[in-house]
Amino acid sequence: xxxxxxxxxxxxxxxxxxxxxxxxxxxxxxxxxxxxxxxxxxxxxxxxxxxxxxxxxxxxxxxxxxxxxxxxxxxxxxxxxxxxxxxxxxxxxxxxxxxxxxxxxxxxxxxxxxxxxxxxxxxxxxxxxxxxxxxxxxxxxxxxxxxxxxxxxxxxxxxxxxxxxxxxxxxxxxxxxxxxxxxxxxxxxxxxxxxxxxxxxxxxxxxxxxxxxxxxxxxxxxxxxxxxxxxxxxxxxxxxxxxxxxxxxxxxxxxxxxxxxxxxxxxxxxxxxxxxxxxxxxxxxxxxxxxxxxxxxxxxxxx
Amino acid sequence: xxxxxxxxxxxxxxxxxxxxxxxxxxxxxxxxxxxxxxxxxxxxxxxxxxxxxxxxxxxxxxxxxxxxxxxxxxxxxxxxxxxxxxxxxxxxxxxxxxxxxxxxxxxxxxxxxxxxxxxxxxxxxxxxxxxxxxxxxxxxxxxxxxxxxxxxxxxxxxxxxxxxxxxxxxxxxxxxxxxxxxxxxxxxxxxxxxxxxxxxxxxxxxxxxxxxxxxxxxxxxxxxxxxxxxxxxxxxxxxxxxxxxxxxxxxxxxxxxxxxxxx
Numbered sequence: 001x002x003x004x005x006x007x008x009x010x011x012x013x014x015x016x017x018x019x020x021x022x023x024x025x026x027x028x029x030x031x032x033x034x035x036x037x038x039x040x041x042x043x044x045x046x047x048x049x050x051x052x053x054x055x056x057x058x059x060x061x062x063x064x065x066x067x068x069x070x071x072x073x074x075x076x077x078x079x080x081x082x083x084x085x086x087x088x089x090x091x092x093x094x095x096x097x098x099x100x101x102x103x104x105x106x107x108x109x110x111x112x113x114x115x116x117x118x119x120x121x122x123x124x125x126x127x128x129x130x131x132x133x134x135x136x137x138x139x140x141x142x143x144x145x146x147x148x149x150x151x152x153x154x155x156x157x158x159x160x161x162x163x164x165x166x167x168x169x170x171x172x173x174x175x176x177x178x179x180x181x182x183x184x185x186x187x188x189x190x191x192x193x194x195x196x197x198x199x200x201x202x203x204x205x206x207x208x209x210x211x212x213x214x215x216x217x218x219x220x221x222x223x224x225x226x227x228x229x230x231x232x233x234x235x236x237x238x239x240x241x242x243x244x245x246x247x248x249x250x251x252x253x254x255x256x257x258x259x260x261x262x263x264x265x266x267x268x269x270x271x272x273x274x275x276x277x278x279x280x281x282x283x284x285x286x287x288x289x290x291x292x293x294x295x296x297x298x299x300x301x302x303x
Numbered sequence: 304x305x306x307x308x309x310x311x312x313x314x315x316x317x318x319x320x321x322x323x324x325x326x327x328x329x330x331x332x333x334x335x336x337x338x339x340x341x342x343x344x345x346x347x348x349x350x351x352x353x354x355x356x357x358x359x360x361x362x363x364x365x366x367x368x369x370x371x372x373x374x375x376x377x378x379x380x381x382x383x384x385x386x387x388x389x390x391x392x393x394x395x396x397x398x399x400x401x402x403x404x405x406x407x408x409x410x411x412x413x414x415x416x417x418x419x420x421x422x423x424x425x426x427x428x429x430x431x432x433x434x435x436x437x438x439x440x441x442x443x444x445x446x447x448x449x450x451x452x453x454x455x456x457x458x459x460x461x462x463x464x465x466x467x468x469x470x471x472x473x474x475x476x477x478x479x480x481x482x483x484x485x486x487x488x489x490x491x492x493x494x495x496x497x498x499x500x501x502x503x504x505x506x507x508x509x510x511x512x513x514x515x516x517x518x519x520x521x522x523x524x525x526x527x528x529x530x531x532x533x534x535x536x537x538x539x540x541x542x543x544x545x546x547x548x549x550x551x552x553x554x555x556x557x558x559x560x561x562x563x564x565x566x
Contacts, residue, residue, distance in 0.1 A: 043430070043434045046400075050402070053400060057444075070443050072439070
């Protein structure tokens with residue numbers, strides 16, 4: 001760890017603090033994610049292990065935050081593990097906020113939304129092609145390089161390879177606002193669709209500069225979704241009424257996406273509607289999304 | 304959708320046989336031969352297997368543990384990394400990586416119960432310390448692909464589900480060798496299907512032809528597996544459970560003695 005100068009604390013995650021630091025020799029900025037190892041109990045937390053091994057596998061993609069190394073430190077009898085990541089100056093939440101507040105309040109340029117969404121789909125497609133679900137996509141977990149206009153997927157701590165589905169996935173995962181309806185309704189066999197739903201919510205949030213569905217309980221979250229997209233029916237989403245937490249909900253009619261998002265062009269509305277498709281198996285995949293006409297105006301050669 | 308082996312770190316880490324069949328210079332200095340090196344790996348694979356049966360983990364976890372174990376010794380010496388600690392720690396690490404964590408104290412308990420030999424006994428802190436060393440030795444690459452999934456898919460495709468039991472057992476036995484470090488998992492699966500079909504007198508020629516795989520590679524692996532059974536006089540498919548005749552305890556102990564640090 002002598003290699004780095006800690007500059008400042010930039011965040012606090014579930015497993016420990018995150019510091020901005022600088023490589024003393026090369027001057028490279030890095031993010032150090034500190035994990036304390038409770039060595040008297042069970043060694044390295046499985047979540048940390050999983051994150052490291054998944055990151056090792058996934059960080060070949062430029063759309064996933066790069067793991068530069070792992071440093072193991074013993075200090076005052078405590079054992080610490082530092083994950084050394086490339087440093088990006090902000091995240092999508094802060095970035096969108098910067099367009100929301102102050103005298104500079106204005107919508108995000110539509111080209112930028114297009115480019116960010118494309119990079120996000122690239123990152124998610126990369127995870128999915130490696131058999132990894134992210135499961136916690138949200139603006140805070142998307143790191144942004146403001147000047148270069150780069151967006152990368154981060155915080156894969158809850159990611160897991162989905163090749164081992166013997167146990168049903170745990171329920172307490174995605175932050176409520178970005179949580180897919182099948183998860184909210186207690187489905188035990190969810191898959192890549194949960195990430196796409198989150199991508200759709202993030203897409204809409206970039207356009208609106210505020211969250212699309214900001215529920216503060218699982219029920220509320222569902223009602224927000226139903227009120228906007230219409231209450232799902234068996235015809236629209238076969239099997240929905242046999243999901244564990246399904247009840248009889250008020251019958252809302254779907255609202256018009258284009259009216260709710262007047263800043264978004266018709267291709268954008270079409271892509272968003274495919275990401276927010278109720279039936280998970282009909283939801284667009286990240287790979288398909290990359291070929292959607294919404295991105296036609298984008299210079300893809302830069303990616 | 305399935306995980307992509309071809310772009311995985313596992314694929315990038317595949318090695319040539321001659322890179323694996325190398326006795327580490329430190330072990331060599333202590334007089335360890337290549338035969339003894341292989342013998343220790345087989346013996347410790349069995350050890351991991353037996354321990355895993357005690358703590359009841361899935362096949363996948365065992366396979367991952369054995370893969371870690373074999374990978375570690377392509378880089379480190381037996382002298383510096385005591386295989387009797389490395390083996391249970393590989394199982395510990397694999398159980399975490401495969402999301403079915405086994406508590407360290409449980410491993411410690413069953414090792415005490417299973418092994419009369421003091422040298423196998425370890426404490427929780429030994430496992431936790433070794434865990435860190437192994438992670439570094441493995442360079443934190445923990446994702447491993449196995450032949451089991453492709454095996455089931457291929458048998459389904461071939462319309463030969465009745466070969467599942469026998470070829471599954473063969474796949475288990477491939478972990479007594481280093482195939483998982485050398486070949487893509489589906490090739491290993493094919494070699495096992497090939498042997499199974501010959502044993503059960505099934506004609507799979509056409510099916511294999513349509514697969515357009517390099518049959519030489521498949522057949523060579525099959526031959527190596529059969530040679531292994533022959534050499535260690537293990538009865539095919541039943542081989543994994545008990546120590547086999549070709550692997551005598553004395554030989555293993557003599558080999559292990561060479562790489563045990565002397566006080």
